[in-house]
Amino acid sequence: xxxxxxxxxxxxxxxxxxxxxxxxxxxxxxxxxxxxxxxxxxxxxxxxxxxxxxxxxxxxxxxxxxxxxxxxxxxxxxxxxxxxxxxxxxxxxxxxxxxxxxxxxxxxxxxxx
Amino acid sequence: xxxxxxxxxxxxxxxxxxxxxxxxxxxxxxxxxxxxxxxxxxxxxxxxxxxxxxxxxxxxxxxxxxxxxxxxxxxxxxxxxxxxxxxxxxxxxxxxxxxxxxxxxxxxxxxxxxx
Numbered sequence: 001x002x003x004x005x006x007x008x009x010x011x012x013x014x015x016x017x018x019x020x021x022x023x024x025x026x027x028x029x030x031x032x033x034x035x036x037x038x039x040x041x042x043x044x045x046x047x048x049x050x051x052x053x054x055x056x057x058x059x060x061x062x063x064x065x066x067x068x069x070x071x072x073x074x075x076x077x078x079x080x081x082x083x084x085x086x087x088x089x090x091x092x093x094x095x096x097x098x099x100x101x102x103x104x105x106x107x108x109x110x111x112x113x
Numbered sequence: 114x115x116x117x118x119x120x121x122x123x124x125x126x127x128x129x130x131x132x133x134x135x136x137x138x139x140x141x142x143x144x145x146x147x148x149x150x151x152x153x154x155x156x157x158x159x160x161x162x163x164x165x166x167x168x169x170x171x172x173x174x175x176x177x178x179x180x181x182x183x184x185x186x187x188x189x190x191x192x193x194x195x196x197x198x199x200x201x202x203x204x205x206x207x208x209x210x211x212x213x214x215x216x217x218x219x220x221x222x223x224x225x226x227x228x
Contacts, residue, residue, distance in 0.1 A: 004156065035218075040220065041220055042115075042117065042119075042202065042217075042218035042219050042220040042221060043157070043202065043204075043216075043218040044218075045216065045217075091156055091157070093156070101159050102159070102216070103156075103158075103159075104149075104156025104157045104158065105156050106154060106155050106156050107154075107156055
């Protein structure tokens with residue numbers, strides 16, 4: 001069956017440019033999470049969506065980061081004015097509900113030159 | 114300040130032997146712990162979990178042990194197989210079930226199982 005998908009798989013951009021990363025969760029999953037993994041680090045929580053509730057943005061590292069989700073479908077993570085320290089693998093996960101197992105996508109590798 | 118620590122970045126084990134991956138945590142409010150396995154170019158996949166009311170959970174070749182007083186957990190893989198070669202992440206939550214993005218991950222341990 002279809003799992004969580006993310007696009008693009010790789011993105012190289014120049015410092016200062018904006019990037020948009022996409023996540024397609026598993027159909028029917030009401031919860032969606034964004035994480036990032038910088039080189040040599042563990043996964044770092046960024047933002048969480050649950051149904052139509054206000055998202056938990058407590059992990060976003062700066063106001064250059066934002067994310068949207070329409071209903072219980074696709075989510076986009078936008079990074080404005082990218083910096084070199086934004087280089088990381090950005091992972092999306094979804095789950096049936098707030099206390100269910102999270103299923104991860106393959107990630108988007110972002111390189112900021 | 115790291116709340117979940119995996120102090121061994123890598124581990125090499127012979128096929129058929131036991132693999133022991135360790136994880137320490139600092140937050141006594143954590144009540145649920147998970148292990149994820151990650152192959153290159155793929156997202157992490159859930160492996161096994163344990164709640165703080167238990168000290169052991171077993172699933173086939175995988176067993177997780179929790180020592181709350183030491184704030185330490187370990188993942189045992191017996192017998193190890195070459196297909197187990199991957200990066201293993203320890204994660205913790207203070208909200209049972211790892212919900213609401215409250216999963217705190219360690220840096221991971223790369224396990225290599227040699228034939």
